[in-house]
Each structure stands twice: as structure tokens, then as C-alpha cells.
Amino acid sequence: MGSIIDQRNLDYDRLAERGGERPPRESAGRAASVAGPESGSEAGNVRENVNRFTGHRSELRADRVPGFDGGEERSESEFIAKAKSYAVSVADAVGFEAGVAPEFEADPTVTTTSEGMRVVSLQQMSNGIEVWSMAPKVWLHSDGAVDRLVGDTVSVPPDLPAKPVVAAEAALLAAVREAAKARTVRSNFGDDELPQLEISEGDFTRLSFQSLPARPMTFSRGAFAEDIPARLVYLDMGGSFRLTWFFTLSREDLIVQYKAFVEADEQTRDPEAPEILYFYDSASHAVGGRVITRNPGQTDFRDVPFPLPVSEYPVEPPVGFPAFGSWTDPVNGKLATVGNNVRALNGTTRKPFEITASPSGGVFAANADSPEQFVTNIFFFCNYMHDFFLMLGFNEESGNFQAINPGGVGRGADPVDALAHPGRVVGTANMSTRADGVAGLMNMGLVTSTGRHTANDSDVVFHEYVHGVSNRLVGGMLDAEGLNEDQSVAMGEGWSDFFALTINNFPGTLERVVTGSWVTARESGIRQRPYDSRYPGTFGDIGKGAGEVGGAGNADLSYQEVHDVGEIWCAALMQVTREVGAALGSKERGYRVTWQAVVDGLKLTPKNPSFLTARDAVLRAFKSMKGTGRLADGEYTGVRGAVWEAFAKFGMGFDASCPNATFSGCRGGTALPPEGVED
Known part of the structure; x- marks a missing residue:
């Protein structure tokens, strides 16, 4: 990920602007205690974790906040309601200015840790529009008692504009022109040149629109890899806020995924040619059957069952943990490197490795360093990581990668699409993570300086898969943008x-x-x-x-x-x-x-x-x-x-x-x- 344009003042200090005054530790009728890394004073038994950019506390621990009445099991909606109510009730202790009622929306899925802590992800809103990057979480015990609120919030002026003066089409044109530029993609495996895309204004037509405050809509992809979503977002510039159009623009194979914030409010000098305020690449680029289970320098090829038995994993599965489903099932007498968790394909042909199924199954056996072997190996590594993290709680309710969720929670339809490119690919290795319900995309290619393929190295494939895990668990299932x-x-x-x-x-x-x-x-x-x-x-x-x-x-x-x-x-x-x-x-x-x-x-x-x-x-x-x-x-x-x-x-x-x-x-x-x- 790399920032390309950033007009925000990241050195802005809201605390200094108001004379170093921190939010009050206690508020009448609001039981809360402060904790977190200290900011600006000698460490003691109480530490104040204040984000100087926002002027708000990034952690507020609850004190004497009761749980639900009775001992019956509560629904996710009840935990969400409790979390939202608590966040609003401690607004001034967090740092919201007096008289400003914060507005939050919640991720409808409540995450649960291995020990039963419930985690509700909130998104700060204003006028029904997202305040970018302000997304705290509320931790609740299994009985509904609040443990703490963590994450960033910010006080926004009550009179922020909600109606854009810049048309979405004009903002989109500014974004696609920047996204179409030729660029160098750097990694520890070498540099690659991303070519210039040829675009014209007529390439992008509006496909959908919703009459909501944020005006979410979708434009046709044109020369890009996917259709282009757009919506209004408030961006904190450092002491001031701008209404912006927010776009996601993907190049081929999601080698790069640009996020663009284009000015949309009355401060815009030229509504026909608006400026980009913030523009960055959110893709993670690595710097870091008969399969190789680590890499050819450590292990030889060996035949292993698909799926592996539980005893092959270093994690002890929870009591009563269900047997894993098949990694792949016969279809029309064929077995392919396609299953519920992973779709492993040749990056050039976009086809899986197929073999004939026999009554006893079949073995995906291919010549070493062949395209089929690369596909088989990436299929093995990604399925292994799916099962490993499933045992640790990265499951359906947490937004894991599966085509079908047998438990009926989460959105499904999002296995990892793992592309093993026979040769070099821009960026050499990467993983793009989207919201729950949209498949993750992994690319693995050849390191030309050594002639070795990243699909054969667990260091690289495991590294990239974990990007999907951390993005979903921190970012949440709605956008995986954390x-x-x-x-x-x-x-x-x-x-x-x-x-x-x-x-x-x-x-x-x-x-x-x-x-x-x-x-x-x-x-x-x-x-x-x-x-x-x-x-x-x-x-x-x-x-x-x-x-x-x-x-x-x-x-x-x-x-x-x-x-x-x-x-x-x-x-x-x-x-x-x-x-x-x-x-x-x-x-x-x-x-x-x-x-x-x-x-x-x-x-x-x-x-x-x-x-x-x-x-x-x-x-x-x-x-x-x-x-x-x-x-x-x-x-x-x-x-x-x-x-x-x-x-x-x-x-x-x-x-x-x-x-x-x-x-x-x-x-x-x-x-x-x-x-x-x-x-």
C-alpha cells in the first residue's frame, strides 16, 4: 500500500489548538474510566490515550456498566443496540463537544473471540454520510456488560454540507485519469512497470444509484478490472472537513486497488475539474496433491490427502469442532483445483488444474515447476491457511473466505481466487481483500532474478493470505478497510x-x-x-x-x-x-x-x-x-x-x-x- 496524493495535514494537533485540554475523565451519569498509552505526561496508574489529530480518546474503559437482565441468550441485535447506546452515552468523556450528538451505524455481524467477548464494530456518521476512518469497536462480555470502547472518533461541525456541488461524473473523471497513469510497482522481488491505460470520458456510464444521503452508485469499468463504486464520504483534513466523492479503482488482476477521495463541496474551485484530496493504493505487495509443504529448500514433494487430517495442523481444534468439508469434489468425472475455500487457477488461461476422478479419488500430480504444479501448490497452501485460521476462530461469523457458509452466517460467495501466473506478474505477489461476500484475489508469479516461483514458497503465500485475515478481522466484514x-x-x-x-x-x-x-x-x-x-x-x-x-x-x-x-x-x-x-x-x-x-x-x-x-x-x-x-x-x-x-x-x-x-x-x-x- 502506498500514498500517492495526500493533502491532509497529518501534523495537525487538535489538543494544541485548544490549549492542551483533554476530554473530561468523568461525566455526570456516565461511568467510565480512562486507559491506554499515555500522551504528554509522566506515566502513572492511569494513562490517557488521546489521538492528538482528532482530540478524542482512543480508548475508554467502562466502569459499573451493567449487562442484560436475566441469564438468557441474547441476539446480535441486542448486543448492537447496547454498544450503540453506550457509545452515545459516553460521548463527552470520549471527547465529543458539548451539544454534539454523535451518530453511529453498526456492522450487523457481531464478532466473538475464543473466550466469548462480543465485539461490535461501529462507523461514525454525520448527516447519514460516513466520516472516513472513524470506526470504533465496543467490547462486551457475554452477559452484555460493556468492557470498553476502542478506536477513533472525531467531533464534526453540525453544519457540514451534505449536498455535493461536484457531479459524481466530474469527480470520477479526475480519479480515473490519476488511476490510469503509468507507475512503478515496487517490491523486494524487483520493480515492475504498470502501463498507462487509455481512457475516454465516454467509457464510464452510471449503472446503479441509491437515493440515500451518501448517494451510493456504480459506474461501468471502462478500461479498469471491475465496475467502479462511488459514494460520498467526509474526510478529516486536519482541523477541517471536506465532503468528497470516494471511488475504488482496480487495475488488472487487482495488482493495484486505488482509493480516491475527490473534493465535492462548495470549497471546490472548479466543479468541472475538481481536485483529488487523497489517493492511495490499498493492495498489499509482498516484500515479503503432490505438493511442497514449505518450499523446495526445506521440503521435497510429497503426496498428501486433500483435505489434510486435523493431526497435520499445529493448532488444537476446539472441542466438538466439525470435520472440514472437502477441498474439492468430483464434477462430471473430474476433480479440479476449485472448492469451497479456494479457486486456484492458471493466471494466464484462468483455468484450474483438472484430473480424472477415480472411485478412490485422485491425485493432483504434475511435473515440478509446471503451470499445473504451481496451481496445485497455491491451492494446497490457501486451503491449509483457511483450515488453520478456522480453528483459531476466523470463521463464517468473522468473515472468512468461503463460497458457501454451511452455518448460515456471513455472506459466503467469497473464496480466495488464487492465480498462479506461469511467468512474471506485476508486483510478483499480492493479495486484495474485499468485503465479506466478495472474493479475495491472490496473485503469485515468478521471481525472474532467481527463476523461482512464489506459489512454491509458503513464506510468500502464507504472508499474503494473512493480509486477508487481518484486513477482515480489523476492518470488519462490511468493507475490510481497517x-x-x-x-x-x-x-x-x-x-x-x-x-x-x-x-x-x-x-x-x-x-x-x-x-x-x-x-x-x-x-x-x-x-x-x-x-x-x-x-x-x-x-x-x-x-x-x-x-x-x-x-x-x-x-x-x-x-x-x-x-x-x-x-x-x-x-x-x-x-x-x-x-x-x-x-x-x-x-x-x-x-x-x-x-x-x-x-x-x-x-x-x-x-x-x-x-x-x-x-x-x-x-x-x-x-x-x-x-x-x-x-x-x-x-x-x-x-x-x-x-x-x-x-x-x-x-x-x-x-x-x-x-x-x-x-x-x-x-x-x-x-x-x-x-x-x-x-
């Missing part, structure tokens, strides 16, 4: 590296700490340093360039780009895994408990989080395991201390702070929480 700010995008890279390495490390005695080494034929892989306990980068290094990172031998390190910054997050999670295993006296339990805490933490994490927001979600996920079958009370004490030690080692201690989720103002800290402070 990782847009710099720290958020960087963590997307870190989560992907973390799972790619730890899944393969589980069964062995040696810990791999380098990713992408086989496909690039570089011992150092695709990252700046190995992810061992000596990894040098810390949270306080974010934003520093080469020569600015402290410590001997670190002059070449730089933390000004999202993949590099993501290394810090991955290194911290790797250390958490080691420390938890040591605290429990078992590497295997350490891996399993940490995987579950990270997945539950993704569900708890609000849109556009900072490292510290996501850290707190992981800590809260571990706390939910206290006294359950997963962690005994005594074990939890040791695990909590180990997790804090690991985060503190990488500068994310109790005294760490940052003003928002950008790369500016990150202050590292190594302090552990004072006694008595709860996570």
Missing part, C-alpha cells in the same frame, strides 16, 4: 510475517527467523535483519532514517517505510511467542496460546490502530484466557508478565506513547505496568 494509516499498514506486514514464520517453526527444533530466503536465493531473505531476540529496531525508532537508529552496526537500518516498520511488530510478536512458551514451560503451548491471543486481538482491534492499540488488544485477549481451560490463574500471571517484557523489549512498554497511528511522534518506552494496573 488498515489505512501508516502504523496500521505496517502491522499488516508484521502480522503476515509472524504467521508465515511461526506456522512453519512449530514442528521443528530450529527457529527460522528469516523470511523469503528461498524464493529470493538470499540468505538474508527480504527483511533488514533476522527476527531473532536481538532484532535491533524498537517502537521509538519509527520514523527514523538510515544513520538515525541507535546502536553499533545499525547505521543501515531505516524505519520510514511500512514494510520496514512492520518488522518491529513481527519481531515483538515473535518475542511474545518465545516468552510465553518459556513461562508455560512448553514451546507448543506457547505457540498455540499466542496464536489464539493474536487472532482474538485482531477481532478486538479497531480500525486504523497504532502499535500500542494493537498491543493492548493482544494483552486483553490473554487476560480473557485467565481461569479458563486455556490458562489457569497462576499461569496467567506468568504469561502476562512475559508478554509485557516482550513488548517492552521492543519499545512498547507501559510508558511508550504516540499521538496517532502515523509515523510521527512515536516515543519508545521500556517500563512495565505499575502494580494494580489492569490490561
Whole structure:
């Protein structure tokens, strides 16, 4: 992901503008307590997590907020109503100005963590129009008691314009002209040139329109890969708000997916030629049968059953976990690399690998390094990841990737379309995630410098698949758009590296700490340093360039780009895994408990989080395991201390702070929480 145009003032400090005054900690009739990384004062037992850009608290913990009456099971709509009511009731404690009644819409699906915490995703609105990037989550216990509200909100003027002075067609023309430009797509596998698209104004006709305040509509695709959705969105420019037309424009195979915000209000100088205020690429580009189960440098080809037996996974399935459905079923006497979870296709022909089905089944066996073998391998890897994360709770209600949802929740119709391109493809490897009900798209291609294919390397395929998981769990099922700010995008890279390495490390005695080494034929892989306990980068290094990172031998390190910054997050999670295993006296339990805490933490994490927001979600996920079958009370004490030690080692201690989720103002800290402070 990369920002191409951004006219927002990301250095804007709403706190400084109002003299450093923070929102009141308590409001009459509103029981709430403040918690989170401190901002601007000495750390104590109470920390204030205030986003200086919005001037609002990013976390508000509930205190004495009762749950539902009675003990009967409650519906999702009741949890949603409770969450919305709570968010409105604590508006001034969060930071909304007096007399401003906030407006929220909720994702109709309530996510549940492994320990039963309900998570309701909200979207701030004004005049029935979305306020971009302001999407908090409310955590509720199973009895309906509110735990806390986390995520960003902002006070908007009551007189924001709701009627555009710019026609959608004029705004679209500005967006498509920018999206059609030739560009260089960069990755650690090399640079590719995205060619100029030839477009004309008549290429784009309106296909649909809804008479809602946001005026959602769809235009024909023209030279782009998909039809173009449009709607009105309010964009916080830093102290002021603009009404904009918002478009999503996809190039071939979703190699890039541009998000464009084009001015639409009365501030527009020329309604016939409006300006683009914000424009970025949201696609994730990797920098990072008879199948290869890791990569050819580690494992040989072996015949494995499709699907794999549960014993082949490093995760212990929940009690009563149902048997997996078939990865693929015979159709007209044929078996193909197409099933409920994955549609693996040749990227050139757009056809699956097919074999003749026999009474006993069949084996997808193909010559090594053939197009059919690449398709088979990507089919195996993606199905493996589907089942692995299903065991950890990335299921139908959380927005996983399935054509049909047997449980009847979620939208279905969205397996991963995994394209194994026989040769080079722009970007080499990527994954595009759309809302629940719209298929994810993965591209894997040949690394021309080595002649090795990314479809054969679990480091790369696992990394890209995890982008789909993190985008859906943090972003929510409605749009999967939860990782847009710099720290958020960087963590997307870190989560992907973390799972790619730890899944393969589980069964062995040696810990791999380098990713992408086989496909690039570089011992150092695709990252700046190995992810061992000596990894040098810390949270306080974010934003520093080469020569600015402290410590001997670190002059070449730089933390000004999202993949590099993501290394810090991955290194911290790797250390958490080691420390938890040591605290429990078992590497295997350490891996399993940490995987579950990270997945539950993704569900708890609000849109556009900072490292510290996501850290707190992981800590809260571990706390939910206290006294359950997963962690005994005594074990939890040791695990909590180990997790804090690991985060503190990488500068994310109790005294760490940052003003928002950008790369500016990150202050590292190594302090552990004072006694008595709860996570």
C-alpha cells in the first residue's frame, strides 16, 4: 500500500489548538474510566490515550456498566443496540463537544473471540454520510456488560454540507485519469512497470444509484478490472472537513486497488475539474496433491490427502469442532483445483488444474515447476491457511473466505481466487481483500532474478493470505478497510510475517527467523535483519532514517517505510511467542496460546490502530484466557508478565506513547505496568 496524493495535514494537533485540554475523565451519569498509552505526561496508574489529530480518546474503559437482565441468550441485535447506546452515552468523556450528538451505524455481524467477548464494530456518521476512518469497536462480555470502547472518533461541525456541488461524473473523471497513469510497482522481488491505460470520458456510464444521503452508485469499468463504486464520504483534513466523492479503482488482476477521495463541496474551485484530496493504493505487495509443504529448500514433494487430517495442523481444534468439508469434489468425472475455500487457477488461461476422478479419488500430480504444479501448490497452501485460521476462530461469523457458509452466517460467495501466473506478474505477489461476500484475489508469479516461483514458497503465500485475515478481522466484514494509516499498514506486514514464520517453526527444533530466503536465493531473505531476540529496531525508532537508529552496526537500518516498520511488530510478536512458551514451560503451548491471543486481538482491534492499540488488544485477549481451560490463574500471571517484557523489549512498554497511528511522534518506552494496573 502506498500514498500517492495526500493533502491532509497529518501534523495537525487538535489538543494544541485548544490549549492542551483533554476530554473530561468523568461525566455526570456516565461511568467510565480512562486507559491506554499515555500522551504528554509522566506515566502513572492511569494513562490517557488521546489521538492528538482528532482530540478524542482512543480508548475508554467502562466502569459499573451493567449487562442484560436475566441469564438468557441474547441476539446480535441486542448486543448492537447496547454498544450503540453506550457509545452515545459516553460521548463527552470520549471527547465529543458539548451539544454534539454523535451518530453511529453498526456492522450487523457481531464478532466473538475464543473466550466469548462480543465485539461490535461501529462507523461514525454525520448527516447519514460516513466520516472516513472513524470506526470504533465496543467490547462486551457475554452477559452484555460493556468492557470498553476502542478506536477513533472525531467531533464534526453540525453544519457540514451534505449536498455535493461536484457531479459524481466530474469527480470520477479526475480519479480515473490519476488511476490510469503509468507507475512503478515496487517490491523486494524487483520493480515492475504498470502501463498507462487509455481512457475516454465516454467509457464510464452510471449503472446503479441509491437515493440515500451518501448517494451510493456504480459506474461501468471502462478500461479498469471491475465496475467502479462511488459514494460520498467526509474526510478529516486536519482541523477541517471536506465532503468528497470516494471511488475504488482496480487495475488488472487487482495488482493495484486505488482509493480516491475527490473534493465535492462548495470549497471546490472548479466543479468541472475538481481536485483529488487523497489517493492511495490499498493492495498489499509482498516484500515479503503432490505438493511442497514449505518450499523446495526445506521440503521435497510429497503426496498428501486433500483435505489434510486435523493431526497435520499445529493448532488444537476446539472441542466438538466439525470435520472440514472437502477441498474439492468430483464434477462430471473430474476433480479440479476449485472448492469451497479456494479457486486456484492458471493466471494466464484462468483455468484450474483438472484430473480424472477415480472411485478412490485422485491425485493432483504434475511435473515440478509446471503451470499445473504451481496451481496445485497455491491451492494446497490457501486451503491449509483457511483450515488453520478456522480453528483459531476466523470463521463464517468473522468473515472468512468461503463460497458457501454451511452455518448460515456471513455472506459466503467469497473464496480466495488464487492465480498462479506461469511467468512474471506485476508486483510478483499480492493479495486484495474485499468485503465479506466478495472474493479475495491472490496473485503469485515468478521471481525472474532467481527463476523461482512464489506459489512454491509458503513464506510468500502464507504472508499474503494473512493480509486477508487481518484486513477482515480489523476492518470488519462490511468493507475490510481497517488498515489505512501508516502504523496500521505496517502491522499488516508484521502480522503476515509472524504467521508465515511461526506456522512453519512449530514442528521443528530450529527457529527460522528469516523470511523469503528461498524464493529470493538470499540468505538474508527480504527483511533488514533476522527476527531473532536481538532484532535491533524498537517502537521509538519509527520514523527514523538510515544513520538515525541507535546502536553499533545499525547505521543501515531505516524505519520510514511500512514494510520496514512492520518488522518491529513481527519481531515483538515473535518475542511474545518465545516468552510465553518459556513461562508455560512448553514451546507448543506457547505457540498455540499466542496464536489464539493474536487472532482474538485482531477481532478486538479497531480500525486504523497504532502499535500500542494493537498491543493492548493482544494483552486483553490473554487476560480473557485467565481461569479458563486455556490458562489457569497462576499461569496467567506468568504469561502476562512475559508478554509485557516482550513488548517492552521492543519499545512498547507501559510508558511508550504516540499521538496517532502515523509515523510521527512515536516515543519508545521500556517500563512495565505499575502494580494494580489492569490490561
